[in-house]
Amino acid sequence: MRRMPQPAKREREEFRMSEESFVYTACPGWGDHDYCALKTIVKDGKIERMERIVYSAPEEPDGHICQKGCLAGRQPYDPKRLKKPLKRVGERGEGKWEEISWDQALDEIGEKLCKIRDEYGPDKVVLWNLGAGVPAQYSFENLMPFRFANTFGVTVPLGSIGLDNGPFYAEFYNAGSEFPRTVIDPRIMVGTDLIYVWGCNPIENQMRCAQNLVRAREAGARIVDLGLIFDGTAGFADEFVAMKPASDGYLAMAMVNYILQNDLQASEYLLARSIAAYLVDDETGLLARDGEGNYLVWDAASNAAVPVAPKAGAYPEGADIPLFGSYQIDGKSYTTALQKLKDAAAEYTFELAAEKCGIGAEDAERLARDWVEAENAFILSGYGLRYRNSNETYRQFLLLGALTGRLGKPGSGVFEALQLQSWPLVFNDLPISCPDGVPGVKSVPVRMGEWFAKAEAPDSPYKALIVCSGNPVHQQPDRQRWLDVVDGMELVVDYDVWLTDTGEIADYVLPDLMSFEREDLITGACYNHIILQEPAIEPQVDGHEPVWVFSELAKRVGLGDYFTMSIPEYIDIRLQTQYPLIAGVQPPVTYERLKAEKMIRAAAPPEPKYTPYLNPAEVLDNETGRMEIMYSEKLAELDMATTKVLEPNKIGKSTEYPYQLFTGRQRFFMQSSFTDDPITVKLSGETPATRLNPVQAQRLGLAEDDMVEVFNERGHVVTRLVLDESVPDGTVHVWFGWRRRQFEEGTYAEITHQCAGKDSQGPLEDKWFADWLAAGHHPNPYVESMSSLTGSTDCYWDSWCDIRKFEGEITPNPQGTIVKEA
Structure with missing residues (x-):
């Protein structure tokens, strides 16, 4: 048989180069709690296309990809990316730059940091690292700035x-802990009977949740959307219930009242898993205790109080323990926790809910009845409420789940958040973020409201700001506050892929690499899998990933001995965890094994799928060991032991600014990401717009495509006007995400509510933070990340405004220019 001629070596190499290969990548659309790992197909050294990831069984069907993921492979080649380090050559914010080398940038930044440290102290340098939208979150984009800080x-x-x-507020005052109780597997919705999507828009904004909402409805679930805007989720749902802004608590508490007044609560569940039967001292508001520290419940059989030990102690054998009632013990009055709740909820009638929410009283009652009567049901609220009163509203949602026995019940539950994954995975990150251990941490934590009070003062002590992850000048409320803070600083540095609104006011801008160009672990998105992110392509710009950047910067400030390891070495440290779902994998998960296999399934059980409160015998982290959602004695001193509806701060409180400012984001953007892609820009209307209800517009004399100004006492934004019946009368919707330079004038970030600040960090939030610290937690977000989310309220949509036709001459927002190339 004649041997076929073999191709020459070069021809074989060219043939191999033309074949497709793949790696896994954290999607650049990472954020808003839709954390996706994608499959990046590479050919001839370039990204060919993006595909959904295919997990190993039994999670094989649960990888997915949205329009942003499909377009993500274009981003590394975007000509608008930062290409080299930039140094400001004009006035701060003027937009004039020169390109410089990395050595020059790091030498000058390092020299300025040393000068500030030596003259004023290291704590006069502020490091901002909010990595919610940086792929892959919880990895080197977070850990290396933490290590440096x-x-x-x-x-x-x-x-x-x-x-x-x-x-997190609701879970803390129910169970005494926050994470991982906000983590949940959305696949558990499939097979349920009823889903209330309350205040969020997962069909457009959370693809993992949307995927399972579709599956749930195909399996027979009825879906009701309760919300402000008629959005994509409202259009998908079987019913839409339009709610006035910040009114949700009135309906939730009317449902609570209905359950308790009609004796429809899950009594056996509440007795076993909650403090519903625990006695409360009517005089002090504290839970009753005996001399040995045991809690007290009433025994109807003996007509006396009997003890229950802390940490979910057993009830006395043979006792007949009522959930409701008031009793006398030694001349003092005591009432059960559930009776306290019943009495407090009695004022919340369906008629009151109708008045406050803008719905019919009969509809409110029907929603309550359907919630109780459904065999299995979910409330899905997913971070959707952003008002001054929303902490308590989430507590009320959780209460509805507890009263009906749905927390931990298969096919039922409450999604207060959208931390959607499967079994939570915990890595060995502390040795990386805290190389000298927690006692050796040198960074100084300050709660944000208190930090702004100092930073905005004329004698601000802060001299430098380093922004590592996030875009606070754009994404945080009240842009002017940030401009005032940095005005007197000696150094501002931004590290990003793009020249953002934050970068525009910096002195130095350092180009980061995209997830397609760097190695990392993907840990927060992976449905029971640990995934190695490998570079898909060579860097397309003169940028560097965070391990290199902070190692080089550390050398220049005398900290080089802390930054001597490589990325594979750091990854191996992260994998050396005692957490059983990772430690239990055999053979052990190592960098080398991940390099060979790309993806490894954790030792998580296929069933049951993860949901909080899954274990009926669980002893919770609070003192009682049981659910305290119906009565939290920690809040008694503020008269909040039983939940109540609080009022918003701004909405409806001003005659000068009579409308709600709503800044929901575009589904084709992810925060401010994808705002430079011409396809997503076109899909989003090509230019920023303000949406207004046609009835409201007619009343104000405004028409489609008018140039309008939305304004309040803080600033303004000018856009074209779109009339849209999806927006309720009384709400002005300016789309979130667009960069400032894309607006005609101003930006929505000028006029959003200050949070955190004096309006969102009051006595109730201060009490939460103090209680959290008393429970043994650490106040530093760079040690324990939950301290960033504890002790405040999200008020983004609790903002007021007015709107008028813009008749003036546009003063365009400035555009950045490079005046000198390297």
Whole structure:
């Protein structure tokens, strides 16, 4: 048989180069709690296309990809990316730059940091690292800035940030802990009977949740959307219930009242798993205790109080324990916790809910009845409520789940958040973020409201700001506040892929690499899987990933000995965890094994799928060991032991600014990401717009495509007007995400509510933070990340405004220019 001629070596190499290969990548659309790992197909050294990831069984069908993921492979080649380090050559914010080398940038930044440290102290340097939208979150984009901060001694201003707080508040005052109770597997919705999507828009904004909502409805679930805007989820749902802004608590408490007044609560569940039967001292508001520290319940059989030990102690054998009632013990009055709740909820009638929410009383009653009568049901609220009163509203949602026995019940539950994954995975990150251990941490935490009070003062002590992850000048409320804070600083540095609104006011801008160009672990998105992110392509710009950047910067400030390891070495440290779902994998998960296999399934059980409160015998982290959602004695001193509806701060409180400012985001953007892609820009209307109800517009004399100004006492934004019946009368919707330079004039970030600040960090939030610390937690977000979300309220949509036709001459927002290339 004649041998076929073999191709020459070069021809074989060219043939191999033309074949497709793949790696896994954290999607650049990472954020808003839709954390996706994608499959990046590479050919000839370039990204060919993006595909959904295919997990190993039994999670094989649960990878997915949205329009942003499909377009993500274009981003590394975007000509608008930062290409080299930039140094400001004009006035701060003027937009004039020169390109410089990395050595020059790091030498000059390092020299300025040393000068500030030596003259004023290291804590006069502020390091901002909010990585919610940076792929892959919880990895080197977070850990390396933490390591630098904790060895240099910077100030950390991210304590009690006003962002996504409500679910964590509710869980703390129910169970005594927050994470991982806000983590949930959305696949558990499939097979349920009823889903109330309350205040969020997962069909457009959370693809993982949307995927399982579709599956749930295909399996027979009825879906009701309760919300402000008629959005994509409202259009998908079987019913839409339009709610006035910040009114949700009135309906939730009317449902609570209905359950208790009609004796429809899950009594056996509540007795076993909650403090519903525990006695409360009517005089002090504290739970009754005997001399040995046991809690007291009433025994109807013996007509006397009997003890229950802390930490979910057993009830006395043979006792007949009522959930409701008031009793006398030694001349003092005591009432059960559930009776306290019943009495407090009695004022919340369906008629009151109808008045406050703008719905019919009969509809409110029907919603309550359907919630109780459904065999299995969910409330899905997903960080969707952003008002001054929303912490308590999330507590009320959780209460509805507890009263009906749905927390931990298969096919039922409450999604207060959208931390959607499967079994939570915990990595060995502390040795990386805190190389000298927690006692050796040098960074100084400050709660955000207190930090702003100092930073905005004429004698501000802060001299430098380093922004590592996030875009606070754009994404945080009240842009002018940030401009005032940095005005007197000696150094502002931004590290990002793009020239953002934050970068525009910096002195130095350092180009980061995209997830397609760097190695990392993908840990927060993976449905029971640990995934190695490998570079898909060579860097397309003169940028560097965070391990290199902070190692090089550390050398210049005398901390080089802390930054000597490589990325594979750091990954191996992260994998050396005692957490059983990772430690139990055999053979052990190592960098080398991940390099060979790319993806490894954790030792998580296929069933049951993860949901909080899954274990009926669980002893919770609070003192009682049981659910305290119906009565929290810690809040008794503020008259909040039983939940009540609080009022918003701004909405409806001003005659000068009579409308609600709503800044929901575009589904084709992810925060401010994808705002430079011409396809997503076109899909989003090509230019920023303000949406207004046609009835409201007619009353104000405004028409489609008018140039309008939305304004309040803080600033203004000018856009074209779109008339849209999806927006309720009384609400002005300016789309979130667009960069400032894309607006005609101003930006929505000028006029949003200050959070965290004096309006969102009051006595109730201060009590939460104090209780959290008393429970043994650490106040530093760069040690324990939950301290960033504890002790504040998310008020983004609790803002007021007015709107008018813009008749003036546009003063365009400035555009950045490079005046000198390297």
